[in-house]
Amino acid sequence: MEIYGYQCSKCGHINYPNRTLCGKCKNNAFVPVPLPKAGKLLTFTRLSTLPGDFDVPEMTLGIVELSNGVRVTGQVEIPKPKMGMAVESTVQVVRKDEYNKYYGMVFRAK
Amino acid sequence: MREVYVVGIGITSFSRLEYPLVEIAGYPAMMALKDAGLSSVDHVYVANMGAGRLNKQTGLASAVVDHLALTPAGAEAIENGPASGASAIKQGYMAVASGLHDTVLVTGAERMRAANSLETTDFVATLTHPLAEYIYGVTLPSLAGMFTRLYMDKYGVTSRHLSMVAVKAHANAMLNPFAHLHELITMDGIEDGPDAGTNNPMVADPLRFYDCCPVSDGGACLILATGEVAKKLKKPMVRLAGVGQATDTHAVHERKDPTEVTAVRLAAQQAFGMAGFKPSQVDVAELHDAFTILEIVESEEAGFFKKGEGHKALEKGLTKIGGQIPINTSGGLKAKGHPVGATGVGQAHEIVLQLRGEAGARQVKGAKRGFTCNFGGFGNNVVCLAFQREG
Known part of the structure; x- marks a missing residue:
């Protein structure tokens, strides 16, 4: 995907x-x-007040500059993220509500 | 264009209000009509963001104009996210300045606490880009958190600076009987002391609980009129001297420099250009501190301080009451509260109060020129207003 x-x-x-x-x-x-998978984590936040669709207590979100210079926002699954670190995305379900599943980018350390 | 004056003001407490939304819009309007000495107006604008979703009510302007027995005056609701209030004032300004109407009532109202916090968080998050931000769980606090991390890295702003904004806001709110939070906080309690971690937990790191505004219900109203009407009504003459508005990319990640809030700079420049005075001549300002970092950033982008120096000015106490440019004398969104659609009208209410010399214990002595910055989305739609006392 x-x-x-x-x-x-x-x-x-x-x-x-x-x-x-x-x-x-x-x-x-x-x-x-297609957007490239690899990039650099520009900034991030660990968020602990999530909207109702998310059944987790905390989640990390980040802005990534991809290898072609395009910037994107996505979820980050890195225990101790650092600004500027190399990351790589997979496309997977990032949100579910009553009716739909939404696919998006999840970044992990490269 | 005709000159436009503020002839009446009114406000509710910003807190949890167990009244229907029309009454939250109606009460400050009633107070403003009384303040102005008017019993009718030519037109009504209602600033609101959440009626359709949070209060299951649409066509709010029709309900409000009838509730106030102001029919058959024309009425519209203005929705521009958290900048709805200043946007509605701008519409009122245009209506009077253009010659279409002589008197316009602008009332902002929001009843957010009718919904639970999960629903409210999600409601405000719908401001973000649906596909590139919202689906990931991006909320306004998370955009502010990511922004703060970049700002700290680039300019040396620390969590201490953010806490100083909160302590100042709460101290000012203690002097404002209409503020949501009457809770005196200290640097020891939220930053330095042994209980600071418990009192002030992370929300969207590096932003903590006391860096974020509360969820408030509330309403505020301004009545705008021509100079001719204003002179007859004999209230202190406060002129709405400048309006400015600018937009930026919907998705925050697309901005060329993610530490710049260009829309604030452009909207402020327009407002000052039109008013014919400089940021250095402003005596009192209300800035949109939904998050503490935003007061620092907006104080720079509006032109009160150089880029990257807002936190130093804060440290020196320049933005306190009695300082060079008191900011958020009302308590700001941080402590006065943030009923989203009403906030911009609430900001203007505070400035008019200050310029009239009616701000009581928090009065800025001899204030003649005021400024407001109402920040929609995460800086993607910003409306700034400049006010001047005459006579």
């Missing part, structure tokens, strides 16, 4: 998340490109 970025067919900028018009040049045609 992959998470896709949306590469502008005019200027090449990879928009993530997707938008109607390119964030850089305002063009409206994109080619979906």
Whole structure:
């Protein structure tokens, strides 16, 4: 399973998340490109007040700069994360509610 | 454009209010009408974020205008997340300045504590990007936590600085009878003492319990009018001199420099540009400290201090009552409370009170110019207002 970025067919900028018009040049045609798995953990937080859908007491979230420079937000499963460390993602279920399962990126130490 | 004055103000306590939402919107409006000496207005704006979800009520403006017996005045609800309040004031400003209406009532109201905390956390988190943030469990505290870690790393802000913001906010709130938290806290109790870890546990590290605002119910109201109406009503003349608004990327990770809150800088510049005065001329400001770090950051982006120096100014006591630029004299969102849709109106209420010289024990002596920053989402929609006392 992959998470896709949306590469502008005019200027090449990879928009993530997707938008109607390119964030850089305002063009409206994109080619979906799989996002790279590897990246660098820019920042993180260990969160202990979670919304109702999460049946865990705590969870770590982070912002990662992927190897192609695109930044993403995801869940982090690293006991003692450090800013700047190398990480790698898998795509798995990150949230479940009554009706749906949602897939997203979970980062672990590389 | 015509000049726009604040002719009436009203507010409820910010706390847990066991009243229907229309009454939380209606009570401060009644007080503001009384304050202004008006019995009718041309138009009503209601600032609110959660009625549809938390209170199972839509079409709130129609309910409020009828509750206040102000029909057949036009009425609309304005939703711009936690910046709904200042957005509604901006709409009121435009209506009066443009010549469409002579008197506009702007009331903000929220009843968040009608829902349980899991539901409220999730409700506020729906502000985040649905696919790139929300699904992961991203909440506003978590965005603030990730932001704080970067800010600490880049500028040397420490948890002590954050606690100093909280201690100041709580001390100011003690002087505000309408504030949510009347609880004097000390550096010893939340930072230095042996019980600090128990009193002040991590919420979204490095942010702790006392770095986060409470979940509040509350309402606040401003009545805006033309100079002609204002002169007849004989209240101290406080002019809404500048409005500014700017947006930024929905997903926080997309920002070029994730330690900059560009929308605050741009909105503040617009507001000051329009008002014709500089940040250094401001006597009192209300900044959107939903998290303690935000007071420090906004004090820089608004132009009161250089980037990276807000925490040093705080250390020197420049932002206390009696300091160079008192910030959050009301207690701020941190201790006055944060009924999301009403917050921006509450901020403006405090500034008008200060500029009228009616702020009692927390009065900033001789305050003539005031500023508010109402921060929607995590800085993706910011509305700033500048006020000036005349006469």
